[in-house]
Amino acid sequence: MNRTLKVAAAVSVAGVLALTGCSGDSSANSGDTVNVVGYSVLEQANKNEILAFNDTDAGKDVDIKGTYGASGDQSRAVAAGLDADEVHLSLEPDVTRLVDAGIVPKDWKDNDTNGICTQSVVVFVVQKGNPKGISTWSDLVEPGIGIVTPNPASSGSAKWNLLAAYGSVIADGGDEAAAKDYMTKFFGNVAALPDSGRDATTAFTGGTGDVLLSYENEAILARQSGQDFDYIVPDTTLRIDNPCALSTDASKPAQDFLDFQKSEEGQKLYAETGYRPLVDVGDVTVEGANDPANAFPEPQTLLTIDDDFGGWDEANGKFFGDGTDGEPMGILTQVQADAGQ
Structure with missing residues (x-):
């Protein structure tokens, strides 16, 4: 061509x-x-x-x-x-x-x-020094916390982020009702829903919100590019x-x-540049990572789309269906709409 x-x-x-x-x-x-x-x-x-x-x-x-x-x-x-x-x-x-x-x-x-x-994982990006003390998924739904995450209507990273949040409740022993209740509180704290993962990073570094849900690699790359913030790999997260x-x-x-x-x-x-390699690449130093010599720590619980959500064929409709063509509204689409987001 x-x-x-x-x-x-x-x-x-x-x-x-x-x-x-x-x-x-x-x-x-x-x-x-x-x-x-x-x-x-x-x-x-x-x-x-x-x-x-x-x-x-x-x-x-x-x-x-x-x-x-x-x-x-x-x-x-x-x-x-x-x-x-x-x-x-x-x-x-x-x-x-x-x-x-x-x-x-x-x-x-x-x-x-x-x-x-x-490949990557979902992380929390916070202001330098983590002034709000954010380290767990439960911290995100505390009063006064502003969350920045992309909009699932346009962004793929948004869907990873939201499933990681939902899945954290299930992994902690909660049922679907508890997970839905958590996501209602989550959307109540959303300060911005930019169109893409990159736009979300720009919004956060511009001063919007207290925590950004992001790819680990995006956080590392932004720090390589001079952004001065911290990021946390939560104990439970989702492999991207x-x-x-x-x-x-x-x-x-x-x-x-x-x-x-x-x-x-x-x-x-x-x-x-911050992606978790698919194959053994030997020793690699990753500038911008929390530990450049050990850049990709293993989370305590690593969820996957296939093992924990039935694969994308099932998860996309169940959680993100838009209600067209006679199909039901997805769980997270409905929660987002009910929250006025």
Whole structure:
């Protein structure tokens, strides 16, 4: 492909999209341009991946172009016509939408990583010195605590965050009624629901709220970039699995880039920006982590989408269904609506 489409207007919840086309780099040979569509938090980390890939024999003269934004919006944009050789999104349902549209093959998960390219966990980001003493999920629903988390209508990271919050109650022995009651209090404390994980970080660092729910890697990367805040890995948290897939007509350079991202070298580069590596990458120093030499501590209880929520096929409708097409409103969608958020 020799062209890159750019999103000229954000995709609304209703799916309104405007796209403009522009010519690619004229020096690129036909088939050597790879268009990557990713979720917002990935953008900075991919810069080093692309530079390193271009230094390999397979990546020489390959032009990697990236478009980044809120995961749900990015998925809808591709379904509406945004050019993509690779999608690297926040969560599986955003890829499933593209399988249903015939853009991504049905067997996209049939590989060594089950279709996952990057991994992280949900953490609490707090102001320097943690003046409110926030360390547990119960602290988030105390009076006077302002929570910043992205909006699940547009952001994949929001869904991970909310399921981590809900799941913490179940992991502590509570039932679904207790978890729903907790989430009602949680939404009562929400100070902002930005469109994406990156927008949520910007809002928090700009002074909004007392705690930001975020990817661990986003917190680490922000500190690498000069932000001065603290972050906490709670005792109970949720593992974040970010899927990646090629389009049905992707070129060999696109496959080569995907293979590089999953390789030991590619995973080590992702680890250096705060992602938990999928493979053993040896010793790695992660600047910005709480302990750069031991950057990825094991939580006491690590929830997973498959083991604790029945997988995304079940969880997405159960918790985030929008009530259309005769389907019931999702549990968390309803709680959010009832809270006026």
